[in-house]
Amino acid sequence: MKQIVPLFKREFLGYFRSPIAYVFLIVFLVVSAGLTFYLGRFFESRVASLETFFNLQPWIYTFFIAAVGMRLWSEERRSGTWELLLTLPIRTWEAVLGKFLAGWAFIALGIALTFPLLLTVAYLGNPDWGPLWTGYMGSMLMAGSFLAVCSFTSAITKNQVISFVISVVINLGLVFLGWSVFTELMSFLPLSWVDGLSNFSYTTHFVSFTRGLIVFKDLIFFLSLTFFSLLLTVIVLEH
Template sequence: MNIGVVLKRELSGYFATPVAYVFIFIFLVLAGVFTFYVGNFYERQQADLVPFFSFHPWLYLFLIPAISMRLWSEERKSGTLELLMTLPLSRWDIVLGKFLAAWLFAGIALVLTFPIWLTVNFLGHPDNGVILASYIGSWLMAGGFLAIGSCMSALTRSQVVAFVLCGFVTLMFVMAGFPLVLDIVRGWLPLSLVDVIASLSFLTHFNAISRGVLSLQDFLYFISMILAWLFATSIVLDLKKGG
């Protein structure tokens, strides 16, 4: 399958440079710092991973743009986009293949946090079902971040601009259920639309999942978020073709 061809090349591209190793290292260090120092993992005296997962949205806010910024900007700048788009591959093969590679990569980084899971199991008797649900929820959320990042990266040939754009847009989505965003729109949007915006919040859906409730609604929310932004990516690529 052609998606597989793109995915394989893209994923091996991550590990061919130090980027992957630096990213994973920083991710693991920060995840640990947040959990143990900011989240007071020990002081809470509770056998769960809430302090670990509750920082993921904030960690993703600047780490995911670092993965996604290169998705299209780098290819556009180095000219390989022209090569890729003139191979007999469909647009979806390319968009999905590249996204899945980035998502798998984020998944690998996430799986490598397993020592924290071992620790909490060593110290007590946590509900591993909740932990599994949280891991899945965190990965789904990473997918949402990455899909937004993919679209932002398709907009520009500058990786820095892609990084900043992605950071901003994802922040808006994380905070969508909070006064920071809602106060801005409340004044001039009908209440029903304000509610729609509030319901788009990453945090609300992630918190539901990380409490151990992997409802179909939250699952569908992240999946449709991903598909919508990938569709937007494909449209942006198409518009750039015409220009």
């Protein structure tokens, strides 16, 4: 367990060894804020909440987290360093967890840097703080699940592009299942089926967080999706 600390440190600082990290953070913030203001009509809604911001997050995460997560293992596989890493006295699950936590921390930093939006709603109106905090909490949890899926897809290939594409497909699928457009499209199916399908969606489980509710089954959804994706990563790496 102690071995996770140096690995986490190396991985987390590793993001800042290249300019990509800064580019990523800036683009992420610009896109998050930009979409909230323009697509989400933040001002026109005249509501002091971040609901539009949160609603857009699953879509943004699909691409941005795939960009962070695509290199987690595929880069190590391509350069052969995974052989070095996995022959150090560290268990595979520790290595998987260490890398995942570092990536998650990096994304959490990106999410935390959206705080000017919080300040904006606080300045413009008198927001209900409950949904804001639970929204951020749910957002972090959801980001973890997105990243864990990327961890798995990056473990199955040496090629970062393939890893990116597969994780986008999987994560987009998991976003789609809960999207109203999709559920309407599926309305020819029995309602219970549609409900069942949308139960596998990020959006379905995220929405209560944005309304100020922490629902146990939503917590379980994100945590178990993260857990199983990481478990699959371990299994893939150990063959």
